[in-house]
Amino acid sequence: MKLSTRFRYGTRLMINLALNYNKGPVILKSVAKTEKVSKKYLEQIVIKLMSANLVKSVRGPKGGYVLAKPPNKIKIIEIYNILEKTPVLVPCLKRPSVCSLVKTCTAREMWQKMQEDIFSQLTKNTLSDLAKQKLN
Numbered sequence: 001m002k003l004s005t006r007f008r009y010g011t012r013l014m015i016n017l018a019l020n021y022n023k024g025p026v027i028l029k030s031v032a033k034t035e036k037v038s039k040k041y042l043e044q045i046v047i048k049l050m051s052a053n054l055v056k057s058v059r060g061p062k063g064g065y066v067l068a069k070p071p072n073k074i075k076i077i078e079i080y081n082i083l084e085k086t087p088v089l090v091p092c093l094k095r096p097s098v099c100s101l102v103k104t105c106t107a108r109e110m111w112q113k114m115q116e117d118i119f120s121q122l123t124k125n126t127l128s129d130l131a132k133q134k135l136n
Helices: 005-019 027-037 038-051 076-083 106-126 127-136
Strands: 055-058 064-067
Touching: 005 027, 005 038, 005 064, 005 076, 005 127, 027 038, 038 055, 064 106, 076 106
Parallel strands: none
Antiparallel strands: 055 064
8 A cells, every 4th residue: 555645745744743742733734844754745745734623824924833732632643635536455345346356356355354443543543642752
């Protein structure tokens, strides 16, 4: 399974915002430099995160971006669902009709379990959990 750069960079952006929670707005230029990501790409990502009410923009000379809610209230699965275009491991797990072998496919059960394990990790971890790991 390959996660998109949009999700990977978006998660790193959100961890950066979590590390700065209650310290004031963060400018994308500094995140781009720290995370070695294009500022323009982060701008596209932050628009999606703002429209989902996970991030707020702060205007003015000391403006930037902040989390819209505490880091311990944002699960990684939320970021995933916003930024990933295809939130399934293989298409037949979401739409069985796309595969004529769905009833006899030996691998489908394994893919289902793999997806459940992945989604379990995404669901149980919060931004706060990941930010704490970065600090250690």
